[in-house]
Amino acid sequence: MPRLRSNLNTNSDEFRENYTHNRALAMALHEKQERARVQRPDRDIQRLAKQGKMMPRERIEKLLDPATPFLELSSLAANMAYDGNSPGASCITGIGIVSGREVMLHADDSSVKGGAWYPLTVKKIVRCLDIAIENRLPVVHLCDSAGGFLPLQSELFPDKHMAGRIFRNQAILSRLGVKQLSLVFGHCTAGGAYIPALSDYAVIVRGTGAVFLAGPPLVKAATGEDVSVDELGGADLHTQISGTCDYPASSEDQAIAIGREIVAQWEHPKKWAIQQQTSEPPAYEPDEIYGIIPSNIKKQFDMREIIARITDGSRFHEYQPAYGTTLVCGFADLWGYKIGIVANNGVLFNDSALKGAHFIELCNQNNTPLVFLQNITGYMVGREYEAQGITKDGAKMIMAQACSHVPKFTIMCHGSFGAGNYGMCGRAYDARLLFTWPNHQIGVMGGEQAAQTLAEVKLRQLQRNEQAVDQQVIDGVYAETLEAYQEQVTAEYSTSEIWDDGILDPVDTRNALGIAISASLNAPLTESGYGVFRF
Amino acid sequence: MSIKLSTMGQSYELEIRARRPSLVCAIDSREVTIAEAHALSDECNFITVDGQHFQVWRVLDGDTVWVHIGGRVFTVDVSNDMAQSNLNDESGNEIRSDMPGMVVEIHTSEGATVAPGDAILTIESMKMQIIVHAPRAGKIDRIHFQTNTAFEKGAVLVSLESSTDKN
Numbered sequence: 001m002p003r004l005r006s007n008l009n010t011n012s013d014e015f016r017e018n019y020t021h022n023r024a025l026a027m028a029l030h031e032k033q034e035r036a037r038v039q040r041p042d043r044d045i046q047r048l049a050k051q052g053k054m055m056p057r058e059r060i061e062k063l064l065d066p067a068t069p070f071l072e073l074s075s076l077a078a079n080m081a082y083d084g085n086s087p088g089a090s091c092i093t094g095i096g097i098v099s100g101r102e103v104m105l106h107a108d109d110s111s112v113k114g115g116a117w118y119p120l121t122v123k124k125i126v127r128c129l130d131i132a133i134e135n136r137l138p139v140v141h142l143c144d145s146a147g148g149f150l151p152l153q154s155e156l157f158p159d160k161h162m163a164g165r166i167f168r169n170q171a172i173l174s175r176l177g178v179k180q181l182s183l184v185f186g187h188c189t190a191g192g193a194y195i196p197a198l199s200d201y202a203v204i205v206r207g208t209g210a211v212f213l214a215g216p217p218l219v220k221a222a223t224g225e226d227v228s229v230d231e232l233g234g235a236d237l238h239t240q241i242s243g244t245c246d247y248p249a250s251s252e253d254q255a256i257a258i259g260r261e262i263v264a265q266w267e268h269p270k271k272w273a274i275q276q277q278t279s280e281p282p283a284y285e286p287d288e289i290y291g292i293i294p295s296n297i298k299k300q301f302d303m304r305e306i307i308a309r310i311t312d313g314s315r316f317h318e319y320q321p322a323y324g325t326t327l328v329c330g331f332a333d334l335w336g337y338k339i340g341i342v343a344n345n346g347v348l349f350n351d352s353a354l355k356g357a358h359f360i361e362l363c364n365q366n367n368t369p370l371v372f373l374q375n376i377t378g379y380m381v382g383r384e385y386e387a388q389g390i391t392k393d394g395a396k397m398i399m400a401q402a403c404s405h406v407p408k409f410t411i412m413c414h415g416s417f418g419a420g421n422y423g424m425c426g427r428a429y430d431a432r433l434l435f436t437w438p439n440h441q442i443g444v445m446g447g448e449q450a451a452q453t454l455a456e457v458k459l460r461q462l463q464r465n466e467q468a469v470d471q472q473v474i475d476g477v478y479a480e481t482l483e484a485y486q487e488q489v490t491a492e493y494s495t496s497e498i499w500d501d502g503i504l505d506p507v508d509t510r511n512a513l514g515i516a517i518s519a520s521l522n523a524p525l526t527e528s529g530y531g532v533f534r535f
Numbered sequence: 536m537s538i539k540l541s542t543m544g545q546s547y548e549l550e551i552r553a554r555r556p557s558l559v560c561a562i563d564s565r566e567v568t569i570a571e572a573h574a575l576s577d578e579c580n581f582i583t584v585d586g587q588h589f590q591v592w593r594v595l596d597g598d599t600v601w602v603h604i605g606g607r608v609f610t611v612d613v614s615n616d617m618a619q620s621n622l623n624d625e626s627g628n629e630i631r632s633d634m635p636g637m638v639v640e641i642h643t644s645e646g647a648t649v650a651p652g653d654a655i656l657t658i659e660s661m662k663m664q665i666i667v668h669a670p671r672a673g674k675i676d677r678i679h680f681q682t683n684t685a686f687e688k689g690a691v692l693v694s695l696e697s698s699t700d701k702n
Contacts, residue, residue, distance in 0.1 A: 298659065300665045
């Protein structure tokens with residue numbers, strides 16, 4: 001496969017400006033991640049120490065195989081919610097290696113408000129179990145939570161994708177033959193009690209671990225019964241009498257050791273045979289990506305420059321290089337795995353939409369996973385393009401993409417505006433994993449366009465009601481919309497709301513995709529099939 | 536079949552015109568006959584080029600071919616046109632837009648000389664800013680639109696002085 005030839009001038013002012021700008025964004029990302037991961041009030045650290053508990057990340061570190069990668073997901077979830085009171089949405093999820101098996105980890109973060117579940121905590125846990133279902137990844141739960149955060153119960157309990165979905169997903173995983181292990185370090189109260197109960201294996205730490213539907217105060221209130229935590233749901237009760245848990249452990253360390261041994265008994269997964277060859281690093285330095293991404297969201301750049309910095313040997317077999325050139329499609333290898341890449345190089349026209357749909361079908365026919373690199377402002381608008389059927393051609397691309405059966409992965413490299421988000425495998429289209437870059441912006445339209453549209457609506461409303469047109473009111477609507485937009489279009493907001501699976505430092509993209517593709521091979525390929533394409 | 540090769544900073548167009556009885560290549564249209572090629576090993580060949588005899592060692596290292604011939608060592612790259620995807624018509628004098636839009640910035644001026652790849656204009660369409668680069672070296676004859684003016688699809692944005700105009 002030919003090597004891409006980069007046209008990037010690393011000595012240009014533009015490169016240097018972009019590099020400085022984007023590297024600063026990446027450094028800020030790492031700082032925010034560090035704060036969300038480890039910065040906790042002293043009293044919380046001391047409280048855990050006094051209970052003989054490890055910090056949640058210490059548990060994870062001891063559980064994972066030494067010197068293996070851990071792909072943490074949504075590390076900045078909830079960073080813009082709840083006044084910053086729920087760093088990382090009070091839980092840790094990610095794909096790691098335990099006793100040589102790829103597993104999904106879900107750990108409650110008891111260093112934040114006793115590990116209480118906020119609405120976004122629930123969303124993050126449900127998402128990690130959805131990922132486990134789609135990729136057939138065994139799950140290890142590290143349980144230590146005070147239960148749902150009651151003041152916000154209406155946002156975490158009643159609806160389809162709220163708390164109940166956690167246990168529903170556990171049952172579905174089990175039905176699919178995917179194994180689950182719970183390590184009970186702290187309390188599993190109410191709904192949380194079902195996590196170990198619905199796991200195939202459960203280990204519980206004597207003294208600190210407890211599983212019950214209602215804790216002692218609630219029992220007292222309900223029936224008048226006076227009972228201690230240990231008597232009600234401690235390690236000995238559940239491993240000797242009730243059978244709700246399987247292994248008692250005398251310390252957290254022992255629980256982790258037992259857990260690792262349990263995973264070591266599990267059969268190795270039968271991954272599907274993706275086309276694979278020896279891997280080679282990209283010929284161009286991945287950190288040059290910083291110099292490619294423009295600091296202005298509107299500015300176009302050649303996505304081949306990005307492809308050259310994530311694929312094996314910077315090699316790329318481009319499909320239809322002369323047709324529909326605003327969409328770059330082609331085959332490449334990434335960490336040795338054969339992939340198909342669909343990348344934006346401008347607005348989607350009729351020909352680029354058709355090319356995209358066709359290439360997605362080719363990858364499905366060939367069982368080749370798809371990687372989407374998004375930088376899109378939408379499908380072309382205007383009478384001429386409508387007359388050529390831009391809407392139905394875009395619909396074909398969405399049809400091909402939505403019905404695609406091969407694993408899909410999406411990287412939000414820059415802008416993601418309008419319907420282009422759909423055709424390029426946005427969040428609604430079941431990418432196995434979707435990551436954003438720190439510079440990413442997302443919205444139904446650009447901020448300026450939205451503000452202008454709403455200001456115009458306001459103007460017409462005033463005119464219709466024959467009211468005096470007060471320019472100040474119109475300007476106010478414009479400014480207000482723009483301000484709200486500017487906050488909501490950012491990658492930080494996107495990741496806070498879990499519209500993605502985390503922000504990546506662009507230089508980590510290749511590694512993250514490598515782990516993601518490897519994990520996706522655990523799930524068997526399903527049959528391909530499409531709906532009706534409108535021709 | 537034609538291949539582009541580069542060695543020691545120079546590129547050559549190589550066309551294979553015949554394989555039998557002898558290999559006939561055109562290197563930048565100059566015909567060369569390579570006869571009696573026989574291999575001593577995978578890496579070592581005896582060849583006769585237009586009647587002159589050579590022993591050639593050839594080693595592959597990634598995409599680079601190392602060639603030892605007549606006491607000198609060359610590295611040869613087989614360049615790949617597809618990867619470059621330079622699809623513009625480089626000989627044209629007119630730069631057109633393939634979509635409607637607006638000029639947001641002019642980076643040069645009429646009468647200026649540009650090198651291939653130089654930024655001439657920034658245009659905006661569909662919320663995206665695209666830089667219009669010079670497809671070849673030349674002198675700018677006309678920039679047809681001012682900043683903040685809109686143009687239709689297919690409009691000529693920039694005219695370059697025709698290359699034959701040069702005196």
